[in-house]
Amino acid sequence: MKVLMKGNEALGEAAIRAGCRHFFGYPITPQTELAAYMSKRMPKIGGTYLQAESEIAAVNMVLGASAAGVRAMTSSSSPGISLKSEGISYMAGSDLPALIINVQRGGPGLGGIQPSQADYWQATKATGHGDFQVLVFAPSTVQEMVDLVSDAFDTADRWRMPAMILADGMLGQMMEPVELPEEGEHASTEKPWAANGHSNKREHNIINSLYLTPDKLEELVVERYKRYEQVKATEQRAEEYLCDDADVIIVAYGASSRVARSAVNKAREKGGKVGLLRPITLWPFPTGALQKAAGHAKAFLTVEMSMGQMVDDVKLAIDCRVPVHFFGRTGGIIPTPGEVLAEVEKLL
Amino acid sequence: MATIFQKPHALTDAPLHYCPGCTHGIVHRLVAQAIDELGVEGRTVGVASVGCSVMCYDYFACDMVQAPHGRAQAVATGLKRAKPDNVIFTYQGDGDLAAIGTAETVHAATRGENLTVIFINNAIYGMTGGQMAPTSLPGQITQTTPYGRDTDTAGYPVKVCELLSTLDGVAFAQRVTVDCVKNVNIARKAIKKAFQNQLDGKGYSIVEVLSTCPTNWGLTPVESLEWLRENMIPYYPLGVYKDIDAGVKKGGASQ
Numbered sequence: 001m002k003v004l005m006k007g008n009e010a011l012g013e014a015a016i017r018a019g020c021r022h023f024f025g026y027p028i029t030p031q032t033e034l035a036a037y038m039s040k041r042m043p044k045i046g047g048t049y050l051q052a053e054s055e056i057a058a059v060n061m062v063l064g065a066s067a068a069g070v071r072a073m074t075s076s077s078s079p080g081i082s083l084k085s086e087g088i089s090y091m092a093g094s095d096l097p098a099l100i101i102n103v104q105r106g107g108p109g110l111g112g113i114q115p116s117q118a119d120y121w122q123a124t125k126a127t128g129h130g131d132f133q134v135l136v137f138a139p140s141t142v143q144e145m146v147d148l149v150s151d152a153f154d155t156a157d158r159w160r161m162p163a164m165i166l167a168d169g170m171l172g173q174m175m176e177p178v179e180l181p182e183e184g185e186h187a188s189t190e191k192p193w194a195a196n197g198h199s200n201k202r203e204h205n206i207i208n209s210l211y212l213t214p215d216k217l218e219e220l221v222v223e224r225y226k227r228y229e230q231v232k233a234t235e236q237r238a239e240e241y242l243c244d245d246a247d248v249i250i251v252a253y254g255a256s257s258r259v260a261r262s263a264v265n266k267a268r269e270k271g272g273k274v275g276l277l278r279p280i281t282l283w284p285f286p287t288g289a290l291q292k293a294a295g296h297a298k299a300f301l302t303v304e305m306s307m308g309q310m311v312d313d314v315k316l317a318i319d320c321r322v323p324v325h326f327f328g329r330t331g332g333i334i335p336t337p338g339e340v341l342a343e344v345e346k347l348l
Numbered sequence: 349m350a351t352i353f354q355k356p357h358a359l360t361d362a363p364l365h366y367c368p369g370c371t372h373g374i375v376h377r378l379v380a381q382a383i384d385e386l387g388v389e390g391r392t393v394g395v396a397s398v399g400c401s402v403m404c405y406d407y408f409a410c411d412m413v414q415a416p417h418g419r420a421q422a423v424a425t426g427l428k429r430a431k432p433d434n435v436i437f438t439y440q441g442d443g444d445l446a447a448i449g450t451a452e453t454v455h456a457a458t459r460g461e462n463l464t465v466i467f468i469n470n471a472i473y474g475m476t477g478g479q480m481a482p483t484s485l486p487g488q489i490t491q492t493t494p495y496g497r498d499t500d501t502a503g504y505p506v507k508v509c510e511l512l513s514t515l516d517g518v519a520f521a522q523r524v525t526v527d528c529v530k531n532v533n534i535a536r537k538a539i540k541k542a543f544q545n546q547l548d549g550k551g552y553s554i555v556e557v558l559s560t561c562p563t564n565w566g567l568t569p570v571e572s573l574e575w576l577r578e579n580m581i582p583y584y585p586l587g588v589y590k591d592i593d594a595g596v597k598k599g600g601a602s603q
Contacts, residue, residue, distance in 0.1 A: 022430055048429045052422065053455035060419035060452070064426020067413045068393070068434070072426065090416045195411035195427070197391035197434050204360075206405045208396075208414040 002177040007142045007167065008033035010178050011101060014149035015073055017183045021047035022072040024061035026054060028080045029113045030169035031103035035075065055080040059087030066096040067207040069194030071153055075101035078119050079110060088162055089128025093209030097156035101165045103172035106332035114332025115169035115255055120309035123166045124283045131221045133228055135163035136282040138253040142176035150181065157189040159231055166282060170255040170334060231284055238286035239278040242268065246275030248347045249293050251314050252303040253279045255334060260303045263340035272348050287317040294318035299347045303340055304328040356380035358389045362406045369562040369569025372400065374526045376407055379466055382540040383410065386547065392435040393427050395420045399441035400474040418449025421456035424463050435546055437464040443473045446482040446506045460517030460551040464542045467508060470559040471580060478564030482506045485583055509556050513590035513597060520545050520553035521589040525581065527573045550592065558584055
């Protein structure tokens, strides 16, 4: 049975149904409904909702809960994610799974509170200091937000790394009908590494990111990067929409991909061979799908709510074999299908 | 032959890296002894903080988590909320607890998190080589107060037990030191009580231990203990600052 839910609330309910009982948050627009939802639900199901003193404290509470072996999450919006970057780096360096949700707003600085995709670089390339990656999932509908929450938890557990859902203020605030999964339909993972008390049955577990010997630190980072190669080989997700015969392929994710889809439909009505390639994982970036599309497309157009932060990744994925153009709006402005169509028509 | 004294089980065999005369070793022992006596090693998780004691994750035999600088009590909050039956303690220095981690400290305390906090106050940043700490004394010479801590520009030391004892969430706050056998015994009892309180569900318990840093103070171990007695104890009076059992609240610096 479908229910009508706001994106932010759907994220919360999906997390609960994925077995998460520990939410640590701090208010910030436009994600606050998620925290409010958790504050209502968690006490009723024996879970933890804790409003921390800061985003920094919240992400470190997630670190502690994850270290204890439970599914834990936090959510915030752009400026708050900057504060969480410390904890995300420590979790990556300690091989801890966790879910961090970024309902993006305009930046830099305090920016604005309208939808944005300007944290792409932060999410995919510089979530914190040091050599590491986090899994980045980019939903484009409220239903997909629900689906990706359990996917993100499972994938984070599988690879022992933090996962981020990179949403935006539009997806967080909009209401759509969703089908929620049954509770308990989530993979339960054994966590023999957890710091949850050794019960005098094993050596003590240490959750740590400090390695003062360069050889040891290098070895661990290299090992982690070998794992990242496996993640890249197995966890890429993308949706292709009318790509097979397309001359021009729009590459867009999240809210801007919805606009791009409308533009594709309008172009098709006029006979233009236009398709949409929608990355669902931003890291690992869906290079496989892009390389395939580059075999027949004459041009790519990235459509983003930023100044073009994804363009380089598209160019690298296809080794610059086909020209990659860009159209975007930023500062909290959502492009219109008409604007995108006009850009596409220049390339046909 | 009867064993009359031995290393606590909750300490591993790893050799401690601390400088000669540093009191971390004594406090480690007291913490481990409390864990042994209460029989809780199997369900205890310690949180190591950034500073000289960060590598205590190798020294305590219970499960350990290393926290980002200042965030030990946030990490401990996550550990405790995830597994309320576990015994969670943090082991933090003055820079970690009273400078970069002030917000995490005050808010874990005001929430009344059922945690045990061991706070090492040696009035200096040890690991980074002797810079001014939030608890450095007025006039104290450090690497970053080469003319002595000038309260006009560098402000005053943070008195942690006095500060935290004003918060309703705090169950127990005591300042101790380990400069002599008598004081080590007082510290031992305070630390055990701070753990027992957690087992009894009484809430946030902190033991502040006035400690030495001979290396960065530029003194011998013996001189350091004298300096501690002459300078630190008068500024940071020993005693129970809050104990919900005994009805002690705020500034009651009695032993």
